[in-house]
Amino acid sequence: MLDRLAGLESEYESVLVQLSDPEVIADQRRLREVSRRHRELEPVVLAYREYRGVLDDIDAAKELLEDMEPGGSAAGGDRATRSDDRSMLRAEVSDGEARLAELDERIKLLLLPRDPNDGKNVILEIRGAEGGEEANLFAKDLYEMYSRYADRIGLKMEILSADHSDMGGFNQVTVLVKGHDAWSHLKYEGGPHRVQRVPVTESQGRVHTSSATVTVLPEAEEVDVHIEEKDLKIDVYRSTGPGGQSVNTTDSAVRITHIPTGTVVAMQDEKSQIQNRAKAMQVLRARILKAEQDRQAAELSESRRSQVGGGGRSEKIRTYNYKENRVTDHRIGLTLYKLDKVLMGELDEVVDALAADERTRQLAGEGSDS
Secondary structure, eight states, rough: OOHHHHHHHHHHHHHHHHHHHHHHOOOOOHHHHHHHHHHHHHHHHHHHHHHHHHHHHHHHHHHHHHHHHHSTOOOOOOOOHHHHHHHHHHHHHHHHHHHHHHHHHHHEEEEEOOOHHHHHEEEEEEEEEESSSHOOOOOOOEHHHHHHHHHHTOEEEEEEEEEOOSOOOOEEEEEEEESHHHHHHHHHGEEEEEEEEETTTHHHOEEEEEEEEHHHHEOTTTTTTTOGGEEEEEEEEOSSSSSSTTTTSOOEEEEEEEEETTTEEOSSSSHHHHHHHHHHHHHHHHHHHHHHHHHHHHHHHHHHOOOSSTGGGOSHHHEEEEETEEEETTTTTTTSSOOOHHHTTOHHHHHHHHHHHHHHHHHHHHHOOO
């Protein structure tokens, strides 16, 4: 491990040099890549340097203790003073070894395989699934929960497209979440979410079970996914629904089909065809990147399930029970009786528990399903 850490320290020094190189600074893409690598390397290199420093201090204290033994170069002097000095040095060794053990564990965690999507923005797609209009209203509740969570942790959200339902919910909403930690905070949210509550449409006061699906996609840059123009079928048509004076008067809506994969993305929220096309390509790249990553992961683990599944209530990853003020994440068996706070964006306890579970499985040699 120490040899590997020494190699990472050498790479870190090289990265620091590159960050001050005018050619790198002038190339935004390369600067972004080098800056990302700097953020990845710095925590482990700083921990490694502290580890070495503590190790040196322990060795120095042990050497002084040996010198104080009978026949050692520092064996003379007042007996009481020597006893105090030895006690102090033994305490220094003991404290150092405890700190060394802490750093060893920290470094092991830092050396775990990195998620290739760390540092990327996120595209969230939230859809009402089973439960009719109640599912669409729940989809909006999830959107608002993520909006509050993003605001709390310093992420920015931008709606790319929204299909409103008759009662003010969302048939579907697609949002871009921007921020260096967007993926690490949201990657566990993909899957069917189940809600148990009395719907506003229920006159008898009975509890219904509905579901909405959340898909979490890493935003893909052009360098991540190369799409040939010849592989695209692009249709333009007139927008429908809310959208200003241009609705139903100009062919501003865009539907893009990626022929090799059959992936289809439609955008109509912007008045400009160019803007709708740009947003559609943004989502298309993200979906194709995620599909390829899922394919590669499936080859390594045939039992790996897709995030959304059928969207059914029985396939849930998490349940939100309003009557009991309860949130249960079924993947790790976590239950919290603070649904009201979770819906206000206080997702930290859930996300931290899922991240801890992932680290535990990685340390045990298991793969990650996220």
